[in-house]
Amino acid sequence: MQRREFLKLSALLGSAGALPGLLSGCSAPPLPGSGEISTRCTVCNICFWQCAATLYTENGKPWKVVGNPEDPHCNGRLCTRGTGGIASYSDPDRLKQPLIRVTENGKQTFRPASWDEALGIIAGKMQAIAEHHGNDRIALFSHGDGGKHFQRLLQAYGSHACAHPSFAQCRGPRETAFGLTFGEGVGSPDRTDMAKSRCIVLIGSHIGENLHNSQVQTLMQALDQHATLITVDPRFSVPASKSRHWLPIKPGTDTALLLAWMNVLINEQLYDREYVERYCSGFEELDRHVQPYTPEWAWLETGLEPALIRETARAMAQAAPATLIHPGRHVTWYGDDTQRCRAIAILNALLGSWGRPGGFYRQEKVDLPPYPAPAPPEPEHDWMSTVQGNYPLVTTGISNVLIDHSVGKDAFFKGWFIYATNLTTTIPGIRKQLEQAAESLELMVVVDTMPAEITGYADVVLPECTYLERYDDLRNKAERTPTLALRSPAFPPRHDSKPAWWIARELAGHLNLGKYFPWQDYREVLDWQLEQVGSSLEEMERIGVKTFPRKTPLSFEPDKPVKFNTPGNRIELYSRHLARTGHDPLPKYTPPERPPEGYFHLNYGRAAAHTFGGTINNPLLFELMPENTVWVHPAAAAKLAVGNGEYVRLKNPEGTHSNRIRVRVTQRIRPDSVFLVHGFGHTDPRQRLAHGAGADDSGLMHNVKIDPVTGGTGMRASFVTLVREEA
Ligand SMILES: Nc1nc2c(c(=O)[nH]1)N[C@H]1C(S)=C(S)[C@@H](COP(=O)(O)OP(=O)(O)OC[C@H]3O[C@@H](n4cnc5c(=O)[nH]c(N)nc54)[C@H](O)[C@@H]3O)O[C@H]1N2
Ligand SMILES: Nc1nc2c(c(=O)[nH]1)N[C@H]1C(S)=C(S)[C@@H](COP(=O)(O)OP(=O)(O)OC[C@H]3O[C@@H](n4cnc5c(=O)[nH]c(N)nc54)[C@H](O)[C@@H]3O)O[C@H]1N2
């Protein structure tokens, strides 16, 4: 028997029953808002944009959640998902109590346990790992607010390794490339000054389907002011439909286009010479480097006509410096991603948009001191150089590299904590490795709100309460206007769920590490911090959001020097760090692989109603979008003899099949690609709505391309074909 079989638990927890209140008939309710109303301030947690909101209850029951108009980060509006977020509280399929893996009659299963027992088991295994292997052998995977409590706990224990999938599966190459060029990353929220842009270029970024709230709002403001929008995308995306120019590029060839744009800007003397002379270094090398990359050369690579490449380059130059070549966000595409993101950064430098209105602004946050608590002891070894030595330019954990170092008897890591990330579908092509890691790891703890697939691999599953039932850290993001926003609970935790801060503090108690959590209730921490900046928990519970004055200007001041955090203190068009570490110091184009005969590029993205796979089972959002479809060009559909609305399965060249998925025949996609929204195709029957609905892209990714600079997982180099589902 395997040490740790994947458990779906359908039998144990009872599946297939009707969903209470959803499917059963009920009499007409009184009009909403006619009962006793009360409100609580919160911060939306349905994605990481963190819009401040007000939760309304009626007679103590959830009624609605609306944006806080005082919040400059959302301007009183929530997106579709944020509005539907309220149903995450009442989802009948939530995790309800701690679960521990046991073997009964020779079969592995989970059994419900008390918190004390579950935490005692975890603490015992952690102590055994420390004794037999060392106290630095536990890795944390985290994507969300509460992860920092586990990070503190693990650091106090001796393990500092921590990775967020928002780096190696999302914006790692972008942050690294902008850091190498300007000495600073783009950050989150992205520091784009779109409302003032006169020209915006989107390289893939499908803002409008990608629904980061204020980013959509500022794009719309720019369009209201007749800004020129240029969208480069093999698919006719929502922003493509609002663009002056749609460039339906051959997938994976964007760097060729970016180099040709630089060639035009330099050769036609359209770049911002004064800005470049004042702030940049390496222009001569760049000039020589881009000479071969003419629009005619790029035409053959990208399929985009030279006249269109020239016309769009001139439009960018005309609006500069209020021209934003958007840096994108999910940029782990073809494995040459740092190079592509560097090309985007350099293009912005040539147009003089970094540090200028309509380009990129300077971020500022509130100077909020941390609660006084003992600092965890310094680690004895540098885990990063042991595990991530091949990526000297990366200063954060690379999730897939940590996973590589967790497989096998001699692997470095012996335990995992997984907080709010469904690694099963988040890390492309991970399943085989997960099974192997599950064999060799001595401890796997998953903290989630839902029975996500990753819980099936855990030794212990810990149910966190939802964002509507807990305090979290104050929202304090570096952005245009420094603000603090408070998430406060509107309800006590349902079932036997608990907030992350409580779980981490209790576990610290079991490990004799209680002194690192010198408070009983997280309110003490929040109140102390707020007092340091002239506010209080009482005030924030009333107002939800508080704005603070900026200390620095939003843009560069023409008469003041700017010091960039790069080797030469200037914007590095030619990157010395890349040269020093053996990488191409100027952006290099790598032609992508083409699909074999009968196959298509597997393209994926977002939809307005969902955040990845975490919201599919949310009853309100499921109703809006219960399954995904696969977009297919009419010519491809005719060749494959598949019709609109028919069910098919996607198959990759290794023979892996997806769940069944409906075909959407549309001219909005190139004939060489198919597209589906990521997050569907759940396999765990405990998510009763989501189970089996639509198809999952990540399980089909057979050709993951690792970015040599950041270790990021390029996810767009896989191919699929469509197999008809026989009736
Ligand atoms: N509703 C909703 N919004 C979200 C999220 C969500 O889950 N739901 N997630 C958020 C997160 S974490 C992120 S990182 C962002 C991601 O959102 P973005 O950063 O916008 O992601 P991209 O990968 O740039 O965008 C996908 C687009 O790239 C296009 N594309 C595919 N291949 C190529 C190519 O070779 N070249 C070019 N130029 N385009 C290509 C696709 O057709 C698609 O339109 O979205 C955020 N917003
Ligand atoms: N194939 C493929 N892979 C991708 C992407 C893609 O488009 N396609 N996108 C990539 C990108 S851009 C990103 S940022 C990552 C995102 O990757 P993840 O953040 O791993 O995304 P999800 O799959 O939504 O997993 C989130 C998990 O958190 C749980 N959760 C939600 N709220 C809470 C909470 O309050 N507390 C706790 N403890 N748990 C909670 C959910 O139930 C869910 O299991 O995925 C990356 N991977």
Ligand code: SF4
């Ligand atoms: S963008 Fe939408 S889902 Fe994300 S925090 Fe804001 S309202 Fe919530």
Ligand SMILES: [Mo]
């Ligand atoms: Mo992301």
